[in-house]
Amino acid sequence: MNAETGKPDTALARTHRGLARVWIDFETSLMTVPLVSRLHAGKWRRDDYLALLRNLRQQVVEGSRWISRAASNLGTDYEELRTLFIHHAEEEHRDYRMLEDNYVAAGGLREDIVGGEKNIGSEALSGYMYNAASQRDPVGMLGAMFVIEGLGNRIAGPWSKLMAEQLDLPPEATSFFTYHGENDEDHLEMFDRAMEIAVTSDAVGSDIIKHAKVVARLYRLQLEEIDNV
Template structure:
């Protein structure tokens, strides 16, 4: 990081502070979601886990698609960001298959999870992602990545442990969460690099923070609307 970016009042430092607050608010709000609060209270049933997997798959399968869309909307001004986005999309485009395998491992039918429609929260999240990704130079979507990769890095691990303990499941039944608990730390390192390249002004930083706030709310909506199609 250059000396200017390290100054407390520099746009990058300010953006990181604001994103940290967005995350704190998001994590706190997640605890009010019925599905999540039951998990932390030790009251989950196998049906709760199947519902989570079934509803997450539809969002996960879209993830690499909107990242690829965003990369195609980046102009040569952001050539390095475009390469990073494309690499990220390639890494994640088969992640949904892990969700399917987990679903089968806990007694669900693969055809059932494959054919499940998006819930109303997932529809809203997906629509916003594609809308934002289609704009010229959608650098603000780094805020979306901050939230989604943060879920993998900071929440997937603890959730996998709670789910395994309550439902007495083998590792293969929570493999999606365990994988992301480890792998998304690498993605957050890439996120830091992307932020150094992208945050050239307070305006850019504010746009990233705004996208993070929107995606945090829509992701929570997705969990609030489990099986509401």
């Protein structure tokens, strides 16, 4: 029994607490990233926004692919979890097109964002995702989803408002962030159901937390290495 909540102290509850600590550390550390600190200081330029879109697109285009790979490596013990992963991949697989449209609406050239390269942080993040997703029964990938969906649910909405206010951007230039700010709550409900299925022991929970820690650090690295290809 957890002394603070009065609820049973299960492996699932301990995992959620561990993930909450990862998120607090991650959100705090983001404020040290120059691109992010300038945004919160009201010092953003249009070039900052275009650079962010250009760099994010190269990672976002891979999202549904690593989710699909993870689903394909889930065995018969995780059939319901596999179904959730597949549904999630289907919802995500065209998100990168919103980034491309936003880039053009903000004044960029479509060929610049479509033809861009992953920065070195995105390369590290993508490599980790594909390697982890290729393991047998990669339930630890729920930690990666926790961080990435948390960005959409908790950060994308506030960022979209700051971006629009500082740069006088039209709605069609920030739709990627506003969409995720409004819709990723549904994805977190999927995540909660997936956690109930997956976390059958502290060992599984520890694996999920470890994945979350790695992805949080690599996602921050991606933002630190904007345009460093």
